Amino acid sequence: MKSLKLGGIVILILCVFPLLYLTVLSLTTEWIFPELLPRALTGFHWNFFLAGNQSILMTLLNGVLLSSLVGIISMITGFWLSYVISFQSNRRSWINLAYLPYSFAPVIYAFLLQFYFLKAGISGTWSGVFLAQLLITVPFVVILCAHHWTTEMKHLMECVYSMGGSECYAFSKVVLPMSRPVLLLSFAQSFLFSWFDFGFVSVIGVGKTKTLMLLLYQYIQEANPYIAACSALVIILPAAIFLIINSKLISRMNVLTQD
Amino acid sequence: MSKLNCAKISFGYDHKMILTDLSFELPFGKTLAILGQSGCGKSTLLRLLGGFLKPSVGQVSVSDLDITSVLPEHREIISLLQTPLLFPHYNVFDNIGFGLKIRKLAPDAIKSKVDDMLLLVGLEGLGARMSNEISGGQKQRVAFARALILSPKILLLDEPFGSLDAGTRIKMQGFFNDIKTRINMTAVFVTHDLKEALTIGDLWGIMKNGQLTIFKDSVSFLKHQDSGGASEIKFWSQYIQSPNETI
Numbered sequence: 001m002k003s004l005k006l007g008g009i010v011i012l013i014l015c016v017f018p019l020l021y022l023t024v025l026s027l028t029t030e031w032i033f034p035e036l037l038p039r040a041l042t043g044f045h046w047n048f049f050l051a052g053n054q055s056i057l058m059t060l061l062n063g064v065l066l067s068s069l070v071g072i073i074s075m076i077t078g079f080w081l082s083y084v085i086s087f088q089s090n091r092r093s094w095i096n097l098a099y100l101p102y103s104f105a106p107v108i109y110a111f112l113l114q115f116y117f118l119k120a121g122i123s124g125t126w127s128g129v130f131l132a133q134l135l136i137t138v139p140f141v142v143i144l145c146a147h148h149w150t151t152e153m154k155h156l157m158e159c160v161y162s163m164g165g166s167e168c169y170a171f172s173k174v175v176l177p178m179s180r181p182v183l184l185l186s187f188a189q190s191f192l193f194s195w196f197d198f199g200f201v202s203v204i205g206v207g208k209t210k211t212l213m214l215l216l217y218q219y220i221q222e223a224n225p226y227i228a229a230c231s232a233l234v235i236i237l238p239a240a241i242f243l244i245i246n247s248k249l250i251s252r253m254n255v256l257t258q259d
Numbered sequence: 260m261s262k263l264n265c266a267k268i269s270f271g272y273d274h275k276m277i278l279t280d281l282s283f284e285l286p287f288g289k290t291l292a293i294l295g296q297s298g299c300g301k302s303t304l305l306r307l308l309g310g311f312l313k314p315s316v317g318q319v320s321v322s323d324l325d326i327t328s329v330l331p332e333h334r335e336i337i338s339l340l341q342t343p344l345l346f347p348h349y350n351v352f353d354n355i356g357f358g359l360k361i362r363k364l365a366p367d368a369i370k371s372k373v374d375d376m377l378l379l380v381g382l383e384g385l386g387a388r389m390s391n392e393i394s395g396g397q398k399q400r401v402a403f404a405r406a407l408i409l410s411p412k413i414l415l416l417d418e419p420f421g422s423l424d425a426g427t428r429i430k431m432q433g434f435f436n437d438i439k440t441r442i443n444m445t446a447v448f449v450t451h452d453l454k455e456a457l458t459i460g461d462l463w464g465i466m467k468n469g470q471l472t473i474f475k476d477s478v479s480f481l482k483h484q485d486s487g488g489a490s491e492i493k494f495w496s497q498y499i500q501s502p503n504e505t506i
Contacts, residue, residue, distance in 0.1 A: 155340060161331040161332045162309055162337045163357065163361055164361045
């Protein structure tokens with residue numbers, strides 16, 4: 001019992017320490033080795049990061065817009081595709097195909113796609129990055145939702161048909177309300193992929209489409225740890241919120257499966 | 260409710276025949292109990308009647324109207340499965356009234372009909388409960404009520420009491436027989452339990468290798484080797500030494 005408590009404290013420290021360190025780093029201007037604590041805390045970097053530099057704010061908004069759109073489109077498209085695939089006789093082959101993008105490292109996959117994106121004239125554009133991210137997130141949602149289309153779900157839909165309801169009615173009144181956890185999970189996971197993506201944004205976006213992740217690397221390369229800490233904290237914030245929602249949704253889906 | 264007619268129905272896929280040249284006529288208000296082992300084609304027959312599969316050859320008609328190509332949503336034939344599938348996000352009341360909402364009935368009319376149905380199936384006072392707050396037998400009653408409230412032309416039952424314990428199963432068989440007489444229900448009831456088939460049916464059928472043999476009386480049904488009646492009698496007779504002795 002005592003060792004469990006100790007283990008819990010160690011895990012908590014390991015989780016909290018990086019966040020605490022980043023927060024302190026973002027609130028100081030001079031923190032030089034071997035000093036254990038910074039001399040003074042100031043909001044200077046935050047002021048510069050959030051209000052002093054228009055391009056950072058635009059990058060932040062661009063990232064939110066890109067990730068939200070990737071999340072929404074992946075959720076809708078992936079859910080619909082998984083429905084179409086799941087009741088086909090060659091369902092297994094389609095789902096195996098959805099795993100294909102994950103057989104490459106994202107950067108290698110991005111380089112493979114780059115040729116086609118250059119041909120299509122969308123390399124280095126916002127829409128190119130958006131499309132490239134969808135190529136990864138939509139198959140992910142297909143895989144995630146494929147297990148949702150059980151025989152029970154099929155029978156419930158058939159039950160609606162036999163009572164005189166159309167496919168559209170079955171979807172709106174039965175399927176969608178029952179699929180809320182998996183839909184939210186799909187959105188959250190796709191959003192997080194896009195939010196943390198570096199490979200596709202840097203390769204397909206060729207530095208023209210900026211996201212906070214790209215900016216973070218830029219600050220690290222420029223040896224500007226204070227602004228990098230600000231940007232890292234902003235990156236972590238929505239991810240932390242989504243991770244909490246995700247864990248709740250996963251536990252809710254597990255409860256539904258056990259029922 | 261209506262009479263059901265199947266004429267020379269065959270169905271198969273991947274060069275394999277599941278049902279072969281199947282014909283029967285089920286009069287209005289009667290129940291056909293079909294007995295057969297797993298994989299003999301019983302459930303396929305029900306899916307064909309429900310409109311979820313289309314026969315390769317043959318015709319299905321209800322009250323002399325050909326419905327072979329009619330979509331499930333326009334057939335007015337409702338199926339009940341072994342697992343009582345209730346909509347988990349609705350309570351008992353909304354589950355029963357679901358079909359009436361599809362038919363766009365006024366809320367007052369829905370309430371009155373659902374209340375009557377709750378009374379009929381013995382679930383009065385349970386309308387607000389969610390599906391995970393009621394027992395297996397009660398779930399099956401809700402599924403019954405949800406089907407019956409729409410006055411379907413035909414009711415298809417695929418081993419509906421198969422997942423219930425022995426006691427509840429007997430109660431549900433009694434409940435089914437009671438409802439059947441009260442509303443003159445035309446039904447096809449699939450089971451693999453001989454006693455259940457005898458209790459429920461007015462006509463009997465034995466399905467084997469995709470072929471259906473129909474019996475109009477219980478004695479000839481029981482005597483048929485594939486009904487399992489003979490082996491059942493032989494089994495019980497070894498425990499009864501003389502005609503006067505009971506267990």
